[in-house]
């Protein structure tokens with residue numbers, strides 16, 4: 409009989425409480441667990457504790473209670489180098505993590521610190537810049553880049569370290585709609601293609617149903633609910649309590665159902681799902697040829 413080998417959780421926080429020096433309790437008894445290869449979102453309104461939890465997960469803040477494990481190892485026992493090899497942190501403001509004078513220097517900084525030989529450093533820089541569609545920025549001065557470009561370059565710097573876990577604080581904040589879609593597609597690609605564990609903090613609900621395997625909703629430093637997108641957004645009371653809203657498409661169909669009596673099945677969260685549910689209600693002889701479409 410083959411023994412069942414259990415893979416450790418990529419990230420596990422248990423019973424974490426954190427209070428800032430001046431007295432704000434930012435996290436209260438938080439349990440947060442992510443399996444290797446999962447795509448998980450922390451969804452919460454401003455000031456709910458997302459950034460604090462991220463800082464606790466990567467050891468920048470020490471919780472007064474509770475434990476954090478990364479790939480099964482207690483965070484307290486991991487050296488900064490070991491942690492950096494496993495976890496890539498993408499801060500909300502890219503300027504906080506850009507060090508080089510040029511894009512190339514900046515992206516090469518991490519791999520050089522790992523002591524890799526120069527050909528491997530250059531290979532990683534090329535690959536990381538290609539992933540974020542920033543190959544053409546390679547020779548540019550960092551301080552001449554736009555916010556969106558800086559964001560992509562800071563992301564490339566993290567990807568060049570080839571982390572197995574990626575933690576991102578509001579990765580789409582400040583990006584235009586195309587930049588936002590590109591960022592989410594890239595995270596989805598990294599997750600599906602390379603099985604990189606993705607953990608992101610956000611308060612924007614619209615894109616999550618397309619990408620997140622699971623969502624943790626936080627409010628005032630506590631976990632209100634955890635589960636897949638459909639379980640989260642079906643819980644209207646909890647969404648109100650968390651000061652969040654439904655994704656626009658779900659809100660529209662929920663209102664059509666509630667106020668207009670349109671008999672829509674379930675609660676579609678994406679345009680693709682909504683299209684299918686609405687098509688079900690239209691007599692076949694009134695619909696043209698049924699085309700397959702993207703689920704977006």
Ligand SMILES: Nc1ncnc2c1ncn2[C@@H]1O[C@H](COP(=O)(O)OP(=O)(O)OP(=O)(O)O)[C@@H](O)[C@H]1O
Pocket residue numbers: 428429430432433434452453454455456457458459460461611
């Ligand atoms: N350095 C600090 N000192 C004192 N209190 C802080 C500090 N940083 C955050 N807080 C407080 O801790 C709570 C959680 O803040 P946090 O930044 O973790 O929230 P957040 O969910 O990331 O919010 P946002 O969506 O605005 O980024 C807030 O009440 C905030 O005022």
Ligand SMILES: [Mg+2]
Pocket residue numbers: 458459460577
């Ligand atoms: Mg924050």
